[in-house]
Amino acid sequence: MPSILSRPSPIAPSVDFDAKGVQHGHLRLPYSRDDSAWGSVMIPICVIANGEGPTALLTGANHGDEYEGPAALFELAQTLDPAQVSGRVIVVPALNYPAFRAGTRTSPIDRGNLNRSFPGRPDGTVTEKIADYVTRHLIPLADIVIDFHSGGRTLDFLPYAAAHELPNKDQEARCFDAVAAFAAPFSMKMLEIDAVGMLDTTVEEMGKVFVTTELGGAGTATARSIEIARKGSLNLLRHAGILSGETNAMLTRWLDMPSSDCFTFAQDEGLIAFAANLGDPIVTGEVIARVYPIGKTGIAPIEYRAAMDGVLAARHVPGLIKAGDCLSVIATITAET
Numbered sequence: 001m002p003s004i005l006s007r008p009s010p011i012a013p014s015v016d017f018d019a020k021g022v023q024h025g026h027l028r029l030p031y032s033r034d035d036s037a038w039g040s041v042m043i044p045i046c047v048i049a050n051g052e053g054p055t056a057l058l059t060g061a062n063h064g065d066e067y068e069g070p071a072a073l074f075e076l077a078q079t080l081d082p083a084q085v086s087g088r089v090i091v092v093p094a095l096n097y098p099a100f101r102a103g104t105r106t107s108p109i110d111r112g113n114l115n116r117s118f119p120g121r122p123d124g125t126v127t128e129k130i131a132d133y134v135t136r137h138l139i140p141l142a143d144i145v146i147d148f149h150s151g152g153r154t155l156d157f158l159p160y161a162a163a164h165e166l167p168n169k170d171q172e173a174r175c176f177d178a179v180a181a182f183a184a185p186f187s188m189k190m191l192e193i194d195a196v197g198m199l200d201t202t203v204e205e206m207g208k209v210f211v212t213t214e215l216g217g218a219g220t221a222t223a224r225s226i227e228i229a230r231k232g233s234l235n236l237l238r239h240a241g242i243l244s245g246e247t248n249a250m251l252t253r254w255l256d257m258p259s260s261d262c263f264t265f266a267q268d269e270g271l272i273a274f275a276a277n278l279g280d281p282i283v284t285g286e287v288i289a290r291v292y293p294i295g296k297t298g299i300a301p302i303e304y305r306a307a308m309d310g311v312l313a314a315r316h317v318p319g320l321i322k323a324g325d326c327l328s329v330i331a332t333i334t335a336e337t
């Protein structure tokens, strides 16, 4: 019996990762179900390769309700001229494709949160099978990986590209160089609430250069946030040496999340009334939001006050909030470059 980790992935790519030119195809994941006994999940993939050079892997819709990545990457796949490429560009605009089609963060098939399912399992759920294929077959091909995120339907962010503190400081520096090259309006040294099972951690542990983003949210993408994703993708490809030319330098404000004080979580449900907008400066003790009980009038709202100085970097989106929801994130501005 082969061990679980040596079992082959059930996913079959219709593209040849070693071929030159442009290929548009699918990662076909067998998914037997009531309406299709021998059916499949068909995840779109594009490979653009020419000459010699590094490989970049660009992924969107790891969470299905985040749209900057898909918008920039469907365009990139359609428009990137292989004659301009030195190396290889692998584009998967909608990685958790079932979730993307449903417009939901997690998969409607198994409720799988792809970015909590890494490194995945070849014999697991549909979501775990996608994670396993990315871990064992896509990331090893890549020198640099960008995974696009935004806030989905329940959060909204200042637009930033981000990397994490890493034990290998040389690798960390290369990741932050790539974040700077992406040139979003904000650049973040990111602290994760829950890093286990993330694509981020998997790529970083393989020693690759990794960039993630939070480019907006509220269940949609704007002209501005899509443009940030589009320009950032091209900048990263230039930074990697896959496209020629200089990166489009832009002023970026560097943000830090220095401790868990940056997060505020709701203690109870209710109607949320924010007292600050995204990007507003915040001082310790200032009211960020008031949450009103909605059952009757005459009850004072719960006031949520800032535990640190900074700017409002993320906020809850729906007008009603539940106990445990992330209400806000405050970040400190550390530099402008």
Ligand SMILES: [Zn+2]
Pocket (backbone or CB within 6 Å): 062, 063, 066, 148, 149, 150, 152
């Ligand atoms: Zn996300």
